[in-house]
Amino acid sequence: MCRMKKILHIFFVLMTISLVLCLASAMFFESFHADHDCTGEDCPICQIIQNIRTSVKSLVLLLSSTAVFISTTSFITFTADNLNQFYSNSLVAQKVKISD
Numbered sequence: 001m002c003r004m005k006k007i008l009h010i011f012f013v014l015m016t017i018s019l020v021l022c023l024a025s026a027m028f029f030e031s032f033h034a035d036h037d038c039t040g041e042d043c044p045i046c047q048i049i050q051n052i053r054t055s056v057k058s059l060v061l062l063l064s065s066t067a068v069f070i071s072t073t074s075f076i077t078f079t080a081d082n083l084n085q086f087y088s089n090s091l092v093a094q095k096v097k098i099s100d
């Protein structure tokens with residue numbers, strides 16, 4: 001179990017590094033070619049910049065949906081644990097007879 005956590009931790013660190021590198025290279029490319037000599041309608045640099053913007057938008061959507069999923073899952077788990085603890089401490093769960 002501990003080894004699995006370590007592997008997951010390494011995986012998430014590598015994914016974060018690759019994500020940061022992708023975003024940094026996209027920003028670098030766009031800033032480097034911001035004032036290029038545009039050839040017009042079928043400019044390959046403008047097409048690449050458009051693809052980068054679309055990819056970054058998709059990535060932001062993916063990251064935000066992942067954050068919402070993780071926070072919702074954490075909230076549900078936290079609430080379920082608290083409800084379980086609340087009901088396990090009730091008189092009915094402990095089977096206490098009040099008439100005694």
Ligand SMILES: [Zn+2]
Pocket residue numbers: 036037038039040043044045046047
């Ligand atoms: Zn262009």
